[in-house]
Amino acid sequence: MTTAQASSDHISLLISRSKISTEINKTGSWCFVRPGYQDRTAPCSAACPVGEDIGRIEMLAVQGLFKKALETILQENPFPAVCGRVCFHPCEGACNRGEFDEPISINKLERFLGDIAFLDGFGPSILNLPNNGKKIAIVGAGPAGLAAAYFLTRLGYVCDVFEAADAPGGLLRWGIPSYRLPSDILENEIQRIQNLGVRIHCGEKLSEDFLIEAKERYQAVFLGCGHGRSTGMNIAGEQMAVDGLKFLYRIRNGEKLPMQGTIAVIGGGNSAIDIARSLIRLGAKPIIVYRRRKQDMPAFEHEIKMALEEGVQIQELLSPVRIDQDGSDYILSLQEMKVGEQDADGRARVVPKDSKTQSLRVNQVFSAIGAEPDEVWKVPPEKIPEILTLSHCTITQQDLPIVFGGDLTNSNKSVTDAVASGKQAAMALDTLFQKGWENINDRLSECRVGNSPALSMEIYMGGDRKNRSRHIVAYNEVNIDYFQPCNRVVSLSVPLQKSICSFDEIDHTLSTTGAMSEAQRCFNCGICNGCDNCRLFCPEVAVTLEDNKRQINFDYCKGCGICVVECPRSAMVIEEKKV
Amino acid sequence: MMQLNIPDRDYLNSGHVGCPGCGATIAMKLALRVLGEKTVVVIPACCWSIIAGNYPQSALKVPILHTAFATTAAAASGVRAALDMKGDTETTVVGWAGDGGTFDIGFQALSGAVERQEDFIYVCYDNEAYMNTGVQRSSSTPYGTRTTTTPGTEWKKTRKKNIVEALAAHRISYTATASIAFPDDMMRKFKKAMEMKGGPRFIHVFASCPTGWGVASELSIKIARLAVQTNMFPLYEVEDGVKYTLNYKGNRSIDEYLKMQSRFKHLTEEDIQTIQEMVNEDWQLLLRKIGP
Numbered sequence: 001m002t003t004a005q006a007s008s009d010h011i012s013l014l015i016s017r018s019k020i021s022t023e024i025n026k027t028g029s030w031c032f033v034r035p036g037y038q039d040r041t042a043p044c045s046a047a048c049p050v051g052e053d054i055g056r057i058e059m060l061a062v063q064g065l066f067k068k069a070l071e072t073i074l075q076e077n078p079f080p081a082v083c084g085r086v087c088f089h090p091c092e093g094a095c096n097r098g099e100f101d102e103p104i105s106i107n108k109l110e111r112f113l114g115d116i117a118f119l120d121g122f123g124p125s126i127l128n129l130p131n132n133g134k135k136i137a138i139v140g141a142g143p144a145g146l147a148a149a150y151f152l153t154r155l156g157y158v159c160d161v162f163e164a165a166d167a168p169g170g171l172l173r174w175g176i177p178s179y180r181l182p183s184d185i186l187e188n189e190i191q192r193i194q195n196l197g198v199r200i201h202c203g204e205k206l207s208e209d210f211l212i213e214a215k216e217r218y219q220a221v222f223l224g225c226g227h228g229r230s231t232g233m234n235i236a237g238e239q240m241a242v243d244g245l246k247f248l249y250r251i252r253n254g255e256k257l258p259m260q261g262t263i264a265v266i267g268g269g270n271s272a273i274d275i276a277r278s279l280i281r282l283g284a285k286p287i288i289v290y291r292r293r294k295q296d297m298p299a300f301e302h303e304i305k306m307a308l309e310e311g312v313q314i315q316e317l318l319s320p321v322r323i324d325q326d327g328s329d330y331i332l333s334l335q336e337m338k339v340g341e342q343d344a345d346g347r348a349r350v351v352p353k354d355s356k357t358q359s360l361r362v363n364q365v366f367s368a369i370g371a372e373p374d375e376v377w378k379v380p381p382e383k384i385p386e387i388l389t390l391s392h393c394t395i396t397q398q399d400l401p402i403v404f405g406g407d408l409t410n411s412n413k414s415v416t417d418a419v420a421s422g423k424q425a426a427m428a429l430d431t432l433f434q435k436g437w438e439n440i441n442d443r444l445s446e447c448r449v450g451n452s453p454a455l456s457m458e459i460y461m462g463g464d465r466k467n468r469s470r471h472i473v474a475y476n477e478v479n480i481d482y483f484q485p486c487n488r489v490v491s492l493s494v495p496l497q498k499s500i501c502s503f504d505e506i507d508h509t510l511s512t513t514g515a516m517s518e519a520q521r522c523f524n525c526g527i528c529n530g531c532d533n534c535r536l537f538c539p540e541v542a543v544t545l546e547d548n549k550r551q552i553n554f555d556y557c558k559g560c561g562i563c564v565v566e567c568p569r570s571a572m573v574i575e576e577k578k579v
Numbered sequence: 580m581m582q583l584n585i586p587d588r589d590y591l592n593s594g595h596v597g598c599p600g601c602g603a604t605i606a607m608k609l610a611l612r613v614l615g616e617k618t619v620v621v622i623p624a625c626c627w628s629i630i631a632g633n634y635p636q637s638a639l640k641v642p643i644l645h646t647a648f649a650t651t652a653a654a655a656s657g658v659r660a661a662l663d664m665k666g667d668t669e670t671t672v673v674g675w676a677g678d679g680g681t682f683d684i685g686f687q688a689l690s691g692a693v694e695r696q697e698d699f700i701y702v703c704y705d706n707e708a709y710m711n712t713g714v715q716r717s718s719s720t721p722y723g724t725r726t727t728t729t730p731g732t733e734w735k736k737t738r739k740k741n742i743v744e745a746l747a748a749h750r751i752s753y754t755a756t757a758s759i760a761f762p763d764d765m766m767r768k769f770k771k772a773m774e775m776k777g778g779p780r781f782i783h784v785f786a787s788c789p790t791g792w793g794v795a796s797e798l799s800i801k802i803a804r805l806a807v808q809t810n811m812f813p814l815y816e817v818e819d820g821v822k823y824t825l826n827y828k829g830n831r832s833i834d835e836y837l838k839m840q841s842r843f844k845h846l847t848e849e850d851i852q853t854i855q856e857m858v859n860e861d862w863q864l865l866l867r868k869i870g871p
Contacts, residue, residue, distance in 0.1 A: 018637040022594035025636070030599065481804055536762055537800055539604040541593045556593035560600035560789075561797025574797075 023556075027540065031559035031577060035552060038573045040469040040526030041450035044106060047094035049392075049412070049420040050077045051454030053465060054091055054106055055569075058522035059529045061109060061515060070113045071124045075458040077419055078150040078193055079143065081118070081185045084111025085507075086176055087416045088300045096525050099475045102488045104522045105510075112515040118188045127461055128196070132156035134433060137218040139210070140225030141200050142170020143415045144406025146190065147422025148222045149198040151457055155430045159198050160218075164205035170226055171407075172415065174249045175271065177278050178503045183252075208377040215400040220429050224406035224422065228374030233266065233367055237323030240330060241266070244275045244368030251278055251503070259284035261363030264332050266290075266320055268297035272368040273304060276312040279366075280500050286312050287362070291319040291337055292350050310500050317350060321357065323365055332360040373408065380404045388428070388440060391453040392421035395428050397437060403429065420454065427460050473525035473570045482533075482568035489518040528571040534563035585613055585766060595638035597630040600796025602787035602803060604630055605759045606704045607639070607675070610784075613769040614700075616641060617670045619662070621655040623685060624648040625677035626711040626788075627704070648684045651676045652692035655699045671773055672699040678719035679709045682740050693749045693779040700772050700780045703742060706788035714791045721811075723854050724842050734845060738857065743817065746781040750820035753780040756813065759787065760804035764814055764826055771816075785812045793841025805836040810862045815869070823869040833858050 042055035053072050060069035073080045087107055095103035117124070134157050138145045141163035149159040167173060172186050194200060214221050230243050244265065250257060259282040265275050268290035276286035288307070290297060293316045297304060308314065318334040325331075338353040373379050380387065386397035393405035405421035407413050424444070431443040447459040450472040458465040492508045493499070499506045510518065528550075535543035535550060542556040543563065552563075564572040590611035597604040603626050611618065618641045622628050628645055632638045646654040655674040662670050676685055681703035689701060708726050709715040716726040718740040729735040746754045753775050757765035765784065772780040787803040789796040806812040807827055814826040833855045837843040846854070 016634055018632060018635045018643075020636050021592045022596070022632045022636045022638045023592050025594035025596065027594055027596070481801075481808075536609075537605055537759075539597060539599075539601050539608065540595075541589050541591050541608065553593065558599040559796075560799065561795070562600055562800055565797045566800050 026555050027558050028542075028553075028555045031554070031557050033559040033561065033574050034554065034577045035557065035559065035561060035564050035572055035574045037528060037550060037552075037571065038469050039467065039528060039571050040471045040473050042523075042525035042527065043094040043096055043450075043472050043474075044091035044104075044525075046450030046452040046454065046472050047090045048449075049090070049414070049416040049454055050423060051420075051449035051452070051456045052076045052091075052110075053456070053458065055522065055524045055527040057113070058104065058106075058109065058519040059524045059527060061113065061519035062522070062529075064516065066113060066116050066120070067122045067124065070117050070122060071126050073110065073113060074124050074126050075463065076423070076456060077416075078147055079114075079189050079415070079419060080110050081114025081189055082143075082172060082181060083416055083419070084108065084114045085181050085185070086172075088302075088414055096473065096475045096478055096523055097521060100480055100483065100523075101485045105488045105491075105518050108489075108491050108510050109515055109519055112510045112512075114189070115185070115509045116512075124192075126154075127463070128154045129156035129461075131158065134158070134219045135160065135217065136220050136222060136429065137162065137210075137214050138222045138224060139206055140164075140170060140223070140406065141168035141190075141202070142224060142226050142406060143172055143418035144224035144226075144410075144421045144425075145170070145222065146193055146198075147419040148224060148403075148405065148425050149200075149422070150193045150196065151423050151426030152222075152429065153193075153196045153198050154457070155426060155461075157430075161198060161200045162204040162206050162210075163200060163202045164225070166203050168200045168202060171418075174252050175245065175274070177248065177251065177274050179277070179281070179499065179506050180274075182505050208375065211377065211402065212399070218400065219433070220401040220403070222403045222405060222422070222425050222429075223378055223408060224418070224425075225378060226407045227371035228378075229372055230367065231370040231372050233320060233369060235320055235322050237325070238367070240323050240325060241365040241367040244271055244366045245371060247366060248274060248278065251282075257282055259364075261285065262287060262361075263364045263366060264289050264330075264360060264362045265366045265368060267368035267370070268292065268299060269368065269370060270299045270303060271370075273299045273307045273312075275366055275368050277307050277310055278503075280310050280312060281503055284363075287360070288312060288314045289318050289320060289332070289334065289360070290314065290316050292348065293317060293339065296347055306506075309496060315360075317353075318358070319350075319352070326361070329361050329363060330365050332362060332365055334358050334360060371407070378404070378408055380409065386437065388437075390424055390428060390440075390444070392417060392424045393428065395425070395432070395440070401429060401432055423457055424455055427455060427457070430460075468526070469573075471526075477570040478523050478525060479566065479568045479570075482531075483521075483523065486521055488521065489514045524569045526571055527569060528567075529569070531568060533566045533568065534572065537562050537566050585770070586615070588612065588615075590614075590616065590618075590640040592632075592638045592640065594636075595630050595632060597626070598788075598790045598796070600787075600789040600799035601626075601630070602759050602785075602789075602799050603627060603677070603704045603706060605799075606702075606765075606784045606786045609759065609762050609765055610673070610702065610769050611639070611641065613766050614641075614671055614673065614773055619644065619658055619670055619672050621646055621651055621658060621672065621674045623651040623654075623676050623680040624711070625680050626706070627675060627677070629711060648680055650688055651680055651685045652689040652697070652699075652701060655701070656692050656695070656697040659698050668776070674699055674701040676701075676703055677709075677711070678703060678705040678707060678742075679715075679717040681705075682718040682742055690745075690749065693746065693751050693781070696751075696778045698777055698779070700769075700782065702782050702784060704784045704786040705742075706786050706791060707739070708788075708791055710788050710791040721854075722857060723837070723846050723850055725845060726842070741861075743781075743783050743815075747817040747820045749779075751779045751781060752777075752819055753816070754783075754820070755781070755816040756783045756785070758785040758803050758807050758812060758814060760785075760800045760807065761814060761827070768816065791842070793844070794839060798839065802836070802839055805831065805839070809833045809836045810858055811836055813862065813865055815865065823865075825865070825869045
């Protein structure tokens, strides 16, 4: 017997085999920080006057969940198709993607979702509370009044809206030309509000007496009747100028108003631009005369640009001093102005430049320098004890609670701010009835989007959005390694030569593929879209996924922090572990 | 991952003893997602022989054969032969070694096995030094690195060995680089390698080491990504040793990568410039191989 044979007989071959998992080692004890999921606020939604949950809307749009995306808008705004056309979209200015390449085309995406709702006949289902038996009267069926009715109805109130004109819509119907907002789009969205049960009574012009009668039938009144009278210029010959707002009203009312020759439009707001662009379409040559500089005009930049492209002239730093008639023409005397010091609000103050004047011979003069309340009772009273001035409305406790909203109180007179006013009023009244006057401020501030004055009805009604952190995600918190530069989609529009010959809408709605690829560009700042990076990279296999919900298993998490850094959209946070 | 049709299942267990943020662990996790249950992993001395667990524990849900430092490729050849004897052609044999066990100590076994056309996937997870034993330099350690064996002013003055070119020179069917920071690309390459049965396939995975490189653990993926974005570690594939495909074009400057790591913190601007020139030279060389 050899030695080798002897050893193989007596010593069996041992191969040690591990049979148990390392899972018995709770490596979570190594950890001194704790990562966690925390949805945060996107800058766009904080910049939006109505606080729409834009990051989430775009996330749903990418997934093709258009109905859900629309419902997410409708939580905060009853007018996606309208605002998708006329909003001045401050969201896009705040968009983090703007620092990367170009902001998301949020406004056009909103319009797409608003339009597809009607094309596809979505019956949106969003949370509405049951009738609570209280009735609210709303004066004015403009964007503020309709928004107030919409939100109050969702909170369980019965709303009667009284409108002086023979159709609802207010400024949306009478003040914005149809090339920016076609009537059928507006009517569809008003119909959706009526479908909730809002009753609109047209042709009912109310007087001050109504406030006294109202307490018999209503528990509160919302005044959103806007400014009924154009502001005067206080110059000689003023009566020869055409009231611009009335002119816009007549166009929207279907009157044929052929125009010719040179027409001066005095003013620098959106109405002045709307009037000038309408005049182009009617065959005239409008000249906008504005007392400050072009960059000081309160009109939206995009609108000014469009007006210039269409051939509107803008003459700046000229202040009208008188209008004289000369045969069939008018002579407009203009004081030349120069830029002085800055105003308290940061706008450049203009002062007369010596005593230099010039004159402008025109065929007609239109005035559009603003509007003011036509009756005293539409202005919030000053000396009453119970008055609460909020960012977008003023609530008073007289014989019954009266809220002044919309253009009556808003400093920024935009459609979206009017909607914000209606929403704020609805929340304030509901809080007043539920929790009392003294709790209005606190309750409303709980519903703020980030640090902005914008309020979220979803938060107010206890939706998931209430769990979102107030922290506004900054550009440097986005992990841009996960994004490729990509230009924003451009919507098609009617060629200029054609568009200035009619009042048909100029821009087309995005196509479905265009909208989805644009939504794909969105960083979804602060909002988990289930990209799964956290789970994919976790070296500890400590991220679990159940029912589409990710969680961190702190039995094993070593706190490396990769999940937080590799979250493309800053929807995770890390904090020191509490001992 | 949807495009690759890879099941959403991990074969890595929690509770392993890898350092927080370990890139080598992520590399194994991603690889096994693709390779799946029918895999045998052969591991020589390296970080992973520790991460895999103390006897009688295992950090993997697939069999591991622990082997001596120099013998990964030889042991993998043997495992393959044994499986073939059993008629099991389905199971993938994977040699899984660090850079020390691949570039240095295991190199002759690897070179011999791939020359014999052994049927396995050999993965080098590269953390650019002998990390497990306390950061000693290997032939994979890049120029400019301070390690415990290249300390102080004696930081490493020689270039990193180009292991992919060495393997491509063996004319094997598939050689590729991959990075844990590009999981889609990495998993695609593992899938491709897995499906190319019949000969050796070599994948060089860049696996960051927060502990050894002096980088915060949460930046483990970010630093691996920067290596690719700066062309320090280009992502490419070589088929049959001649057909080159580039997967990513980086355009960032190397100082961003170097300055994030304390292993490079001693470098002067001139040294950084020297490294940038080396990176540029290697990149141009690679582009020439890729062709128009």
